[in-house]
Amino acid sequence: MTRPLTLFDKLWTPHEILKADNGLSLMWVDRHYVHEGSFQGFDKVEARGEKVARPDLTFGIADHYVPTYSRNRPIADPSLANMVRQIQENTAKHGIMLMGLDDPRQGIVHVVGPEQGLTIPGLLIVCGDSHTATHGALGSIAIGIGASEVSHVLLTQTFWQKKPKRMRVTVDGRCGPGIGAKDIALSIIAKIGTNGAQGHAVEYAGRAIRALTMEGRLTLCNLAIEAGARTGMVAPDETTYAYVKGRPFAPKGADFDRAVAVWQQLPSDPDAEFDTEVSLDASAIAPVVTWGTSPEDTLPIDGAVPDPAQLDDPARAQQVQGALDYMGLSPRQKLTDIRVDRVFIGSCTNARIEDLRAAAAVLSGRKAKVPGLVSAGSTMVKHQAEQEGLDKIFTEAGLTWAESGCSMCLGLNGDIVPPGERCASTTNRNFRGRQGPGARTHLMSPAMVAAAAVTGHLADVRPMLAGRA
Amino acid sequence: MQQFKMQPFKKLDGVAVSLRRDNVDTDQVIPARYLKVPRAEGLGDTLFRDLRYDANGNLRPDFPLNDPARKGVSVLIGRKNFGVGSSREAAVYALVDYGIRCVVATSFGDIFAGNAVNNGLVAAIVTAEDIEKLLSAVEQTGRAEVDLEEQTIKSGNYVVPFTIDPARKVRLLNGWDDLDLTKQYAREIEAFAAKDKAARPWAVPAG
Numbered sequence: 291m292t293r294p295l296t297l298f299d300k301l302w303t304p305h306e307i308l309k310a311d312n313g314l315s316l317m318w319v320d321r322h323y324v325h326e327g328s329f330q331g332f333d334k335v336e337a338r339g340e341k342v343a344r345p346d347l348t349f350g351i352a353d354h355y356v357p358t359y360s361r362n363r364p365i366a367d368p369s370l371a372n373m374v375r376q377i378q379e380n381t382a383k384h385g386i387m388l389m390g391l392d393d394p395r396q397g398i399v400h401v402v403g404p405e406q407g408l409t410i411p412g413l414l415i416v417c418g419d420s421h422t423a424t425h426g427a428l429g430s431i432a433i434g435i436g437a438s439e440v441s442h443v444l445l446t447q448t449f450w451q452k453k454p455k456r457m458r459v460t461v462d463g464r465c466g467p468g469i470g471a472k473d474i475a476l477s478i479i480a481k482i483g484t485n486g487a488q489g490h491a492v493e494y495a496g497r498a499i500r501a502l503t504m505e506g507r508l509t510l511c512n513l514a515i516e517a518g519a520r521t522g523m524v525a526p527d528e529t530t531y532a533y534v535k536g537r538p539f540a541p542k543g544a545d546f547d548r549a550v551a552v553w554q555q556l557p558s559d560p561d562a563e564f565d566t567e568v569s570l571d572a573s574a575i576a577p578v579v580t581w582g583t584s585p586e587d588t589l590p591i592d593g594a595v596p597d598p599a600q601l602d603d604p605a606r607a608q609q610v611q612g613a614l615d616y617m618g619l620s621p622r623q624k625l626t627d628i629r630v631d632r633v634f635i636g637s638c639t640n641a642r643i644e645d646l647r648a649a650a651a652v653l654s655g656r657k658a659k660v661p662g663l664v665s666a667g668s669t670m671v672k673h674q675a676e677q678e679g680l681d682k683i684f685t686e687a688g689l690t691w692a693e694s695g696c697s698m699c700l701g702l703n704g705d706i707v708p709p710g711e712r713c714a715s716t717t718n719r720n721f722r723g724r725q726g727p728g729a730r731t732h733l734m735s736p737a738m739v740a741a742a743a744v745t746g747h748l749a750d751v752r753p754m755l756a757g758r759a
Numbered sequence: 760m761q762q763f764k765m766q767p768f769k770k771l772d773g774v775a776v777s778l779r780r781d782n783v784d785t786d787q788v789i790p791a792r793y794l795k796v797p798r799a800e801g802l803g804d805t806l807f808r809d810l811r812y813d814a815n816g817n818l819r820p821d822f823p824l825n826d827p828a829r830k831g832v833s834v835l836i837g838r839k840n841f842g843v844g845s846s847r848e849a850a851v852y853a854l855v856d857y858g859i860r861c862v863v864a865t866s867f868g869d870i871f872a873g874n875a876v877n878n879g880l881v882a883a884i885v886t887a888e889d890i891e892k893l894l895s896a897v898e899q900t901g902r903a904e905v906d907l908e909e910q911t912i913k914s915g916n917y918v919v920p921f922t923i924d925p926a927r928k929v930r931l932l933n934g935w936d937d938l939d940l941t942k943q944y945a946r947e948i949e950a951f952a953a954k955d956k957a958a959r960p961w962a963v964p965a966g
């Protein structure tokens with residue numbers, strides 16, 4: 291009798307090189323993604339005067355600092371140009387493949403990895419970026435790391451980890467129309483809090499998860515980090531194999547079949563035990579938005595801003611009051627009464643083709659009341675959207691159609707929300723100043739952002755979908 | 760490889776500041792626009808930049824770190840879930856470059872806690888009850904004593920125990936860089952890689 295194992299256990303063991311006396315495991319890394327922000331990791335390699343151990347397993351991408359306009363001209367801001375140059379130089383020096391500014395495969399690292407078939411099931415993937423958990427959607431362990439760890443992986447292709455605990459989040463039932471992976475993910479965070487999954491590897495399971503497309507699963511796992519998780523995962527299945535098959539870096543022919551045979555063994559055994567179990571009923575999930583400055587500040591769109599005076603915990607009341615002051619909201623204000631100044635559709639959370647289609651389905655034949663920016667998750671997604679005519683829908687609605695990059699998710703490239711302005715955004719963090727100093731961010735799904743664009747305030751997208759998509 | 764050793768941490772008796780906030784995310788610790796600053800330039804001045812300064816670049820007198828009596832701070836008492844969010848190690852650089860060597864909270868973001876140990880910063884976990892007492896004590900005394908070996912923090916007459924991962928504690932006490940540790944396993948890594956290549960041929964990128 292072998293002990294029943296979870297997906298996570300089955301992924302962890304083949305990557306564990308050894309377990310040291312201090313309880314930490316030395317883990318083998320199959321893929322290491324680096325971007326402009328990884329320069330500090332490369333600087334440490336430089337300081338040691340050593341070489342990158344496995345350039346063939348390291349992949350460079352320019353996303354965090356790239357311009358979203360006028361790509362045919364040199365980058366005007368020298369400090370931004372320098373960031374893009376550094377990743378070019380660092381990858382060239384160490385013989386690492388780069389999907390740089392002019393590469394047709396360029397895009398946000400967490401969109402490009404799966405899109406290129408670099409991210410497949412059964413791997414251990416790291417990247418110096420917290421949203422690395424995204425890649426777990428294919429049934430891999432994907433962990434965000436800091437700069438010191440980046441240099442450690444560059445130098446050894448390994449890193450030290452304490453084995454996380456296992457959590458299963460089961461979402462059974464069926465989502466109503468107009469409800470997407472973003473609504474599921476934010477509802478989970480609202481339920482367990484931003485540290486609810488701390489120290490855990492989360493497996494998302496249940497009928498509603500199985501029903502999600504690959505794009506939806508990527509959105510879901512992307513937001514695992516906002517619940518504090520070390521990583522998020524979905525067990526691979528037919529949806530996964532169909533997505534992976536034929537992608538440029540994915541196994542081919544007989545190799546693919548052999549890989550699938552291995553991947554089919556990965557799902558958690560029926561009686562596998564988890565340290566923590568959480569469950570949600572999909573049919574009870576409404577379209578949600580955030581009102582505050584933490585992703586856990588999530589409410590169904592028909593709700594109202596909380597009133598600190600009605601909270602028992604004084605610390606929490608103070609926290610809520612601080613968030614309301616920053617966000618410029620009053621207690622008990624109806625969420626649908628909150629007017630927005632602009633919208634943003636983009637980021638590694640919600641800028642894949644399906645996200646753009648969902649937003650376009652709402653915007654088609656309608657005009658936006660506020661300005662907005664649409665930045666596809668990758669250059670490939672951008673081209674596909676253009677082939678489908680989605681760009682026209684966005685521009686005819688009055689939104690700006692831009693090149694791909696991290697853009698207004700954190701504003702490094704200059705795409706920022708001006709101080710005091712309110713933005714309905716498909717991104718992942720509504721932290722103070724995340725989209726620019728003084729910026730006020732409301733997180734929601736692409737369809738809900740489109741609804742906010744059309745109405746000029748936070749709005750329930752469902753009535754707007756009547757007779758559409 | 761002496762030059763890669765970090766400064767060991769044993770005991771610290773220094774100026775302390777209370778920051779009564781939950782969920783202090785790393786975007787608040789260091790705003791993203793400073794992430795391109797090379798470490799060599801020092802990131803201390805970017806620490807809590809948008810909390811310490813107003814939009815016109817003036818110091819906000821009500822922000823605890825701006826209290827003139829708390830110059831030279833080395834211990835920061837936070838609350839719940841400190842260092843959540845972005846993996847930016849620059850958040851730890853900013854704290855360390857400002858002079859802070861110990862942050863106390865009831866919980867930390869996972870990646871932040873990992874980054875902290877890689878830079879000799881102690882991320883000490885205390886209970887929800889103790890943190891409130893510690894916050895108040897520090898507001899009065901302005902100082903705290905941290906003893907990593909004993910895992911205690913003292914402020915005035917008040918002493919609280921803290922927890923920290925034992926492996927991290929050993930590294931901090933000795934100032935060990937984990938790369939040097941890893942290099943001792945070079946042979947194991949090589950053997951693993953060879954075996955793995957044969958066992959999982961599909962795991963290397965095709966194309």
Ligand code: SF4
Nearest residue numbers: 421637638696699700
């Ligand atoms: S889109 Fe935003 S969250 Fe995603 S990798 Fe870029 S900056 Fe990070």
